[in-house]
Amino acid sequence: MISTADAVVIGAGHNGLVAANLLADAGWDVLVLEATQVPGGAVRSAEVTAPGYLSDLYSSFYPLGYASPVLRGLGLERHGLSWTHSPDVLAHLLPDGRAAVVNRDLDVTAASLEAFAPGDGDRWRHAYADWLQVAEPMLGTITSPFPPVRGGLTLLRRLKVSGALRLARRLVVPVRKLGDELFAGEGGPALLAGCALHTDLSPEEAGSGVYGWLLAMLGQQVGWPVPVGGAQKITDALVARLVERGGRIEYGARVDRVLTARGRAMGVRTAGGADWRARRAVLADVPAPALYLDLVGAAALPPRLVEDLAHFRWDGSTLKVDWALSAPVPWKNRAVAGAGTVHLGADLDGLTAYAGALARGELPRDPFLLVGQMSVADPSHSPPGTESLWSYTHLPFRRDWRAEEVAGHVERMEEVLEDAAPGFRSLIVGRHVAGPADLEDAEPSLVGGALGGGTAAAYQQLFLRPIPGLGRADTPVDRLFLASASAHPGGGVHGAPGANAARAALARDRLLTGDLYAGVIGAAHRTVYR
Structure with a gap:
């Protein structure tokens, strides 16, 4: 028997769930097929270190x-989501x-930076004022389909030509250069560069500045809030909202083929041989190489597209460790004790050295750590007086990590923490290590432990993401849409790729039953891939 829905969504990651919700809002019958036994993709929580200690398994601060x-x-607060x-x-x-230190109180942040160099507090205020001028239209631009016409016009009206040109420059300047231009002391540049290193970009790489500026100014x-009760609450709210609107989710249903006829997506086939028909659209919350090469197949694609996919670059592999601690982290500098997120292990030059080792394919001897003090942010993560802690660090992208390599790097990570917080190791009552292979095994979209669905480098962004000519959710296969972090605007838990794919599917369905839309999009793709 063939099951049928208006839309089949491949993958119940947060982008797939966002897309499914928006289509359900439009009155579509939506079916989500999830390869694993649980929804959420990289937005999930569980007790993996010790009883009573909750860990966010992948992403944490939002x-x-x-x-x-x-x-x-989406109004997810109506479905149980609250923030702290x-x-x-x-x-x-x-x-x-x-x-x-960044605090939501601007005076507190300014005082912290002023301690590094006279005037840096006011320089931070000035940088923040610049951000406030563009924040709303810029966030709208980032989360809109490419080209972002409405948000771009709003920015142009607000900034005028000269201001827009300055903003354009900020979008490409390296974070080392940006920090040097904005601040006199080390504190401000370190904050910006540490934020930029949430991506796979080095401090000297074009475009790293905007990531550092964006995350620091949003902070x-x-x-950088967290859901009360863990990251899972975002997923739970998305699922509850979808089910309320009649959407369905099938678990353990791994799609291994997108079914096409006459250049049009007709449905999917799962690993057990079951066919699922899509009356209107197929949306895929999977990495771009998996969609095009594995699910569609090279024979159904323009040869130039297949050639370009050979140059698709993943972001770095990731090693994540969760700890259950019997007490809060004993930081030598108590100024970091109240921060939800702590960056440590490197100053600006150290970040450059760390990124250089990654670029050479080497394991950094002195890893830069991103640390999450979850119980500081949300005490429900662990028993009173304890701490649920995590840290992750980037590795060169590989899919063949040996167990001894991972264990050796965990040792280096703990050395960095012990140096910053003497006695840290004595507090460990549980540990959970997720190397690159573990991350991919648990969530197949995290290929090689890459969290971003592809590099954040400028040559794979906007109309170049995931490859030249595919800057929108539309694909060369009619009625098939890419809804994952491999699509514009990329990684992060914001839902934009899923929303963009849903909007594209709705637009294709509206315009003369999709024929006009399909013709225009098809002509554009033929121009790029002829």
Whole structure:
């Protein structure tokens, strides 16, 4: 028997669930097929270290999710989602023991930076004022389909030509250069660069500045909040909202083929041989190479597209460790004790050395750590007086990591923490290690432990994401749409790729039953891939 729906969504990651919700809102019958036994993709929580200690298994802090017009528009608070904040947003702990701290109180942040250089507090205020001028239209632009006409016009009206040109420059300047232009001391540049290193970009790489600026300024504006009760609450709310609107989710249903006829997606086939027909659209919350090469197949695609996919670049592999601690982290510098997120292990030059080792395919001897103090942000993550802690660090992209390599790097990570917080190791009552292969085994979209669905480098962004000519959710296969982080605008829990795919599917369905839309999109793809 063939099951039928208006739309079949491949993958119940947050982007797939966002897309399914928006289509359900439009009155479509929506079926989501999830390969694993649980929804959420990289937005999930579980007790993996010790009883009573909750860990966010992948993503944790959500400035983009909190600020995203896409997620905000879904009203997930009506389905149990609520947010909470750590006392301080972010701290960057330098090797010499000093710390730069972002707090939602602008005066507190300014005072922290002023300690690094006279005038840097006011320089931070000025940078934040610049951000506030563009924040709303910029977030709208980031989360809209490419080209972002409405948001772009709003920015142009607000900034005029000269201001728009300055913003355009900021979008491509390296974060080292940006920090040098904005601040006199080490604190501000370290904060920006540490934020930029959430991506796979080096401090000297074009475009790294905008990521550092965006995350740091969002921290000042809205904080880096977490869902009360863990990341899973975002997924639970998306699922509850979808089910309320009649959407269906099938678990353990791994799609291994998109079924096409006459250049049009007709449905999918799952690994057990079951066929699922899509009357209107197929949306795929899977990485671009998996969609095009595995599910569609090279024979059904333009040869130039297949050639370009050979140059698709993943972001780096990831090693994540969760700890259950019997007490809070005993930081030598207590200024970082109240920060939900702590960056440590490197100053700006150290970040450059770390990124250089990754670029050479080497394991950094001195890893830069991103640390999450979950119980500081949300005490429900662990018993009173304890801490649920995690840390992750980037590795060169590979899919063949040996167990001894992973174990050796975990040892280095714990050495960095022990140096910053003597006695840290004595507090460990449970540990959970997720190397690159573990991350991919648990969530197949995290290929090689890459979290971003592809590099954040400028040559694979906007109309170049995932490859030249595929800057929108539309694909060369009619009625098939890419809804994952491999599509514009990329990684992060903000829902934009899923929303963009849903909008594209609705637009294709509206315009003369899709024939006009399909003709225009098809002509564009033929121009690129002829």
